[in-house]
Amino acid sequence: MxxxxxxxxxxxxxxxxxxxxxxxxxxxxxxxxxxxxxxxxxxxxxxxxxxxxxxxxxxxxxxxxxxxxNGEWRFHLNTVRAQMLLKESAAILAADLPDYGIAIARLREATELDPLLDEGYLMLAAAYGTLRMYEEATRSAKEALKLNPQHAVARRLFADYNRRRRQARERHKQTGQ
Incomplete structure (x- = not known):
């Protein structure tokens, strides 16, 4: 055939x-x-x-x-690479002692390769949130929401990290640091 x-x-x-x-x-x-x-x-x-x-x-x-x-095929290759990085990052974050630095670097690379990777932005938000990096967590959750406005988890993470970001700013103002 x-x-x-x-x-x-x-x-x-x-x-x-x-x-x-x-x-x-x-x-x-x-x-x-x-x-x-x-x-x-x-x-x-x-x-x-x-x-x-x-x-x-x-x-x-x-x-x-x-x-x-072929630009379409290059885009597809980047999509595959991004999915691989996403999977690898999920395994890193699921470990008993996650290496957040490596996971964040890989997730950032994944979202650069595939800017439509809402799951990558969600994982970034969660990783940054765990590290109390609320500015970055809020920004990442917001990117996920831009891609999928109906995503309930993205909405919840955005609201939570945005609230924590505002609280941290307020504490910072009060302490003068």
Whole structure:
């Protein structure tokens, strides 16, 4: 079967909600035509959707290697990298002794790679809040709200950290420090 037929089968699988099978068909399209960057890109999107970040990264990098001037594919590669950083940061923050500095640095990188990553801004807000860095926590929660105004957690974090930020400012004025 040629790559085009495999892609058609992949889309049929997607229409039936079988993303795992779609991934297999996209991989077969890549195997049939390994120098076709579009097939690598489509496979990467499906792998990302399936939560297979390492595979998504490999296919995205190969698509861009084959067509280095494609801005859409560069954006997708950045999205995959941002998701990987997000996942890594979540693991760091879930550790018994989280390294907030490393987690914050990775989350900041993730939101630079993918400025639409509302979950990254939420995690940043929580990390900054834990460190009592309320200015940064408020700013991060506000960014998440800009991206998703209906996000209940973002609204709650923004209100909480904004209140704490104002309280800290007031204490600072009262003590003269």
């Amino acid at each position: 040629d790559g085009g037929q495999c892609v058609k089968k992949a889309y049929e699988s997607i229409l039936h909600g079988d993303y795992e099978l779609a991934e297999i068909w996209f991989e077969q399209a890549v195997a049939a035509q390994p120098v076709n960057p579009e097939y690598h890109h489509k496979c990467s999107i499906t792998c990302l959707r399936n939560g297979k970040l390492d595979k998504a990264l490999r296919y995205a990098e190969e698509a861009l290697r084959l067509d280095p001037d």
